[in-house]
Amino acid sequence: MTSAAIADGFNLLPHRSRKRRALRRQRLAILAVASLAGCAAVGSVAGWDAFERMRLDDRRIALDATLRASNAALDEHARLLRVEAERRRAREAAQPLAVPRNRFLALLEALADAPPRTDVVLQRVTQRADEVELAALAPDSQTAARWLKRLENLRGVQSVEVVEMKRRAETRPSVKRDAVAPAIDRYEFTALVRYEAAGQKTVAAPAKASAKGEAPMNFRTSNKRNPQ
Template sequence: MTFAHGFNLLPHRQRDARLARRRRYVEWTSATLCGCTAVALLMVWQAFERVRIDRQRAAIEQRLAVLAPPLAEHTRLVGEAREERLRNERAATLSEPLMHLLDLLDALGRESSEAVAVRQLRQRGWDTELLAASSDHAASAAWLNRLAALKGVKDSDLSDMRRATGATEASSAFEIKAHLKWDGPPEKKRAQAEAHQNTRGKQ
């Protein structure tokens, strides 16, 4: 309540309003200072973390630099061992047909030529074809059975039985074709070995 001349009968309201404004200013200032302090602490912590991480990285790089030559040597030795193993596998794969042929020739050398006489032999990888003259069907079958019993033979058959070239009517000689299939590596490894052999031949 005021008089007509404008005197304020309640001066404490203005004082309270000023105090409230001051409190708000103090609160805002405190909040701002707290926020700035938190940001500053975060930046300091990040700086320390960055220094720590940089030191760890430098230490790891130093260890790796020390280990680099042994690791490179180990990698080289592993690569050489792998190449050596592959070369040995290729050599073994390529030598198998030759070993089979030698076994077959040894077996044929022990056979009597009276009943069955071999005239021609063809070796193609893991397949062998023999052209022979025989005078007896039973002798031909027994001869093939003996060859089929050789180590490594997977399959065998007789085909194309006909009268031998140059044989007279009175002669009972006839031609036979024997086929031996040897047990070799899987088709994929066989193709790789043959491709490697062809590549070496071109070189």
């Protein structure tokens, strides 16, 4: 009877086809929802990965900038250390050369500041490594000693010693013609101003003052007269 009804164009059980269509639509909906959920999950993961990559790139760029700044600071520090080391080496190399020059200039200033009426005539100044040789004329040994005594107080001077002194007669020009002027005895002396060696500490010098307030000088004299 059922087959007869279908053959005549009538479906006597329509609920079965409706169930099949509903089940098909439900499965399609579930599949679509699952697809959408999967796409959303994949998109969220891809978005998070892109965000993390951007954040890491920003941190890497910041770290690179910090490292570059640190390297520049280290390079500048190393350069300043090299410059300071070169300056220190230059000062150490120039100090031994500057000490004799400064001592010699101080000696010349002391000689220039001598009282005008000392009657001592400086003839020659010779500089050596740790000493200066002076050649001068004086009317007597006491005047020469007083003239040299001032040099003992200069900074760095270790001793002042007269190594040679000889008397010679000088004739002054006479005002009158055919008149013989009397000869004047003058003392020609050579003294050594010895300085302390580099790095040597100053040692307390012996008492320089005698009963008369004058320090004895070490003289080695020669009383030979120069031939006229």
